[in-house]
Amino acid sequence: MIPYALDGLFPDGDYLFQQDLVPVHTAKSVKKLLTDRGVRQLEWIPKGADVSIIEPVWGRIKVALLKEGLHRASAANLWHVVEAAWNVIKEDRGYVDALYASLPTRIQHGIVAKGGMARY
Incomplete structure (x- = not known):
């Protein structure tokens, strides 16, 4: 997702990511990865x-x-x-x-x- 966003529609990194609350999406490791990469997330x-x-x-x-x-x-x-x-x-x-x-x-x-x- 991140490379697609940066190489595609949002090369300046100005986007807000939204996903549902399926357990694999809310795992601590996933949250940490997105936070470490500076991905802003929409609360759902x-x-x-x-x-x-x-x-x-x-x-x-x-x-x-x-x-x-x-x-x-x-x-x-x-x-x-x-x-x-x-x-x-x-x-x-x-x-x-x-x-x-x-x-x-x-x-x-x-x-x-x-x-x-x-x-x-």
Whole structure:
């Protein structure tokens, strides 16, 4: 993530990283690594996966993978399916714009749920 951010969209290092609270992301070693590298992190609500706009994106990628049939696909083929699904998503400006436009409502649902699971 760090090399991509610095070599890609944020060469000046001015970005704010956000991840969910999955246990592997909140491990002390992960927190220390990010802190040691100067990565600024956005605090996230405990059950905030449904607030994040990445969840519907993952959903589309998972659907593409399921259509491929995971049990018989090679690693290279799976990677190709993920890349193809990602390219479709990023080219669909209407979808991306709608995700960003949904953020205020998603956040409001998270506030109403007091950080718990919110039905979005």
